[in-house]
Amino acid sequence: MITVFERPKSLTPAKTHYCPGCTHGIIHRLVAEVIDELGVREETIGIAPVGCSVLAYNYFNVDMYEAAHGRAPAVATGIKRVHPDKVVFTYQGDGDLAAIGTAEIIHAAARGEKITTIFVNNAIYGMTGGQMAPTTLIGQTATTAPNGRDPEVQGYPIRMSEILATMPGAAYIARVSVHNPQEVAKAKKAVKTAFQVQLERKGFAMVEVLSSCPTNWGLTPLKALEWLKDNMIPYYPLGVQKAPEEVKA
Amino acid sequence: MAKVLMKGNEALGEAAIRAGCRFFFGYPITPQSELPHYLAKRLPEIGGVFLQAESEVAAINMVYGAAGAGARVMTSSSSPGVSLKMEGISYIAGAELPCVIVNMQRGGPGLGSIQPGQSDYFQAVKGGGHGDYRLLVLAPASIQEMVDLMGLAFALADKYRNPVMILGDGTLGQMMEPVEFPEMIDPDKLPSKPWAARGAKGREPNIINSLYLNPLELEEHNLKLQAKYAQMAEEETRSESYYTDDAEIVLVGYGSSARVCKAAVDQARQQGIKAGLFRPITLFPFPKAEIQAACRQAKSVLTVEMSMGQLVEDVRYNLEFKVPVHFYGRAGGMVPTTRAVVSKITELVQEGGRSA
Numbered sequence A: 001m002i003t004v005f006e007r008p009k010s011l012t013p014a015k016t017h018y019c020p021g022c023t024h025g026i027i028h029r030l031v032a033e034v035i036d037e038l039g040v041r042e043e044t045i046g047i048a049p050v051g052c053s054v055l056a057y058n059y060f061n062v063d064m065y066e067a068a069h070g071r072a073p074a075v076a077t078g079i080k081r082v083h084p085d086k087v088v089f090t091y092q093g094d095g096d097l098a099a100i101g102t103a104e105i106i107h108a109a110a111r112g113e114k115i116t117t118i119f120v121n122n123a124i125y126g127m128t129g130g131q132m133a134p135t136t137l138i139g140q141t142a143t144t145a146p147n148g149r150d151p152e153v154q155g156y157p158i159r160m161s162e163i164l165a166t167m168p169g170a171a172y173i174a175r176v177s178v179h180n181p182q183e184v185a186k187a188k189k190a191v192k193t194a195f196q197v198q199l200e201r202k203g204f205a206m207v208e209v210l211s212s213c214p215t216n217w218g219l220t221p222l223k224a225l226e227w228l229k230d231n232m233i234p235y236y237p238l239g240v241q242k243a244p245e246e247v248k249a
Numbered sequence B: 001m002a003k004v005l006m007k008g009n010e011a012l013g014e015a016a017i018r019a020g021c022r023f024f025f026g027y028p029i030t031p032q033s034e035l036p037h038y039l040a041k042r043l044p045e046i047g048g049v050f051l052q053a054e055s056e057v058a059a060i061n062m063v064y065g066a067a068g069a070g071a072r073v074m075t076s077s078s079s080p081g082v083s084l085k086m087e088g089i090s091y092i093a094g095a096e097l098p099c100v101i102v103n104m105q106r107g108g109p110g111l112g113s114i115q116p117g118q119s120d121y122f123q124a125v126k127g128g129g130h131g132d133y134r135l136l137v138l139a140p141a142s143i144q145e146m147v148d149l150m151g152l153a154f155a156l157a158d159k160y161r162n163p164v165m166i167l168g169d170g171t172l173g174q175m176m177e178p179v180e181f182p183e184m185i186d187p188d189k190l191p192s193k194p195w196a197a198r199g200a201k202g203r204e205p206n207i208i209n210s211l212y213l214n215p216l217e218l219e220e221h222n223l224k225l226q227a228k229y230a231q232m233a234e235e236e237t238r239s240e241s242y243y244t245d246d247a248e249i250v251l252v253g254y255g256s257s258a259r260v261c262k263a264a265v266d267q268a269r270q271q272g273i274k275a276g277l278f279r280p281i282t283l284f285p286f287p288k289a290e291i292q293a294a295c296r297q298a299k300s301v302l303t304v305e306m307s308m309g310q311l312v313e314d315v316r317y318n319l320e321f322k323v324p325v326h327f328y329g330r331a332g333g334m335v336p337t338t339r340a341v342v343s344k345i346t347e348l349v350q351e352g353g354r355s356a
């Protein structure tokens, strides 16, 4: 018998708590596959955020931390400075990384911390009940923007990848999506590069993954993926924002 | 080893290194800046890491990261900066990580002043951040004691897997005294920390965490923390009693205030007044049995603080309201003078220990 599909070693057997159709699960799997493929499972320390993925420490089969809301990049800095030879990654939502934790992510990138950040942008606060995120699109409704985000009142959505790509300390910044199998394959490649860049000590690396939240968007899982493609990608264009020369080639 | 003349803040830095600390994360603030200045130079010399964080919030979360990864790690700040650290301190206490936090207090509230203060006592000993947690709080009153307590702070942090705070003040940080340092501890020779997250090689993953979604589990976790605090109260209280054996009036103060009190006791004794001083060295756990013994035959107690009255509440509580406890405090960076304290003593003795 040939095994065609098995759980990566870097995932535990625990059943995740994510809603049906939520793409957090796919992103977990990509990260775990990359850790397996690079053979660094026993050298890796991950940091879960506060958000829907708060329990990621139960899902990744590596040493894990649970950080305070937004502080994962600072926690990662502390770990990496103690163990420069270990692989350290943060897994963060858009509220976590682009609102309450803006200072921590910007300065981790500015210092060129040799860590990998997986930034899951679903344009909403999933965990706390669909409130507006710093990434919520203009016109998109949220429980705290019931008439849709109005730039006169709530300002404009933040493009974190573009901001971080301006930092000399950032070695690799890419935005990917997981709304169809082709994009999932590209996303995995980017995640792998982001870990390799860390292993080669090139600097800070981040992959922003556009992700769906069918529950708080009020859509079916399939409609949510369509909404992501039609609405998020035009504002958050996919592609590599910054990469070391040899990676670009 | 020979004594060297050193500023308090710098001595604390060297003492941390002697205690095996190789990691420091902090953000500049007066009046503790000489400590990071010293470590910025000294830590890289011995293969350590000094990192200036973007804020106190980030600094304490770096400490969370480094402590969870098994290192002896320290941060330091002064009042407004310590307020910002409270989030991280609560997580560190919840996740049961060892670390040392220095607060060289200044006057408050708000931006307050850059002059010495003691008005963060409640924040330090009652919790400060959210949740039922306690820091082990050590209050030195001389530079030598700062050095000695630093070694103890790291040892107790590891023993209890709990954050330890050294609660000083601007005066102690700035003044100079001769000090003797202990031998250097090699951090690689310290007992290993099997719970630390440093890569799950050949074992199940370790998780550094303070989240317990199951209420029963969180209650159990809290009971475990409380048991730890009770053990601290059993085993770790420290204090100094000065001329308390026959004292009719006992002064109580910690840190810089205790130095003033000691001088006041000496002067009062010269005037024939049976005065003494009780100085708590651990503010949490509070040395309850010791203060009761020191005030056994006191007709009155006088608490002296550089605040509007915080320690005094614990003094009353721990004396179980059996002795009248009076208060004398200055605030805003004003330091009580020996003369003012002596005249307060004289006044109280003349009144014959009236009720507080």
Ligand SMILES: Cc1ncc(C[n+]2csc(CCOP(=O)(O)OP(=O)(O)O)c2C)c(N)n1
Residues within 6 Å of the ligand: A050, A051, A052, A053, A069, A092, A093, A094, A095, A096, A097, A120, A122, A124, A125, A126, A127, A128, A133
């Ligand atoms: C200091 C603090 N503030 C607020 C919260 C409440 N909170 C929990 S998750 C969350 C938003 C998370 O949103 P995001 O980072 O986008 O993650 P998602 O759930 O969408 O994956 C908030 C505000 C908290 N736990 N801590």
Ligand code: SF4
Residues within 6 Å of the ligand: A017, A018, A019, A021, A022, A023, A024, A052, A122, A126, A127, A212, A213, A214, A215, A216
């Ligand atoms: S609320 Fe949204 S982000 Fe959270 S698990 Fe459900 S679908 Fe996923």
Ligand SMILES: [Mg+2]
Residues within 6 Å of the ligand: A051, A093, A094, A095, A120, A121, A122, A123, A124, A125, A126, A133
């Ligand atoms: Mg989100």
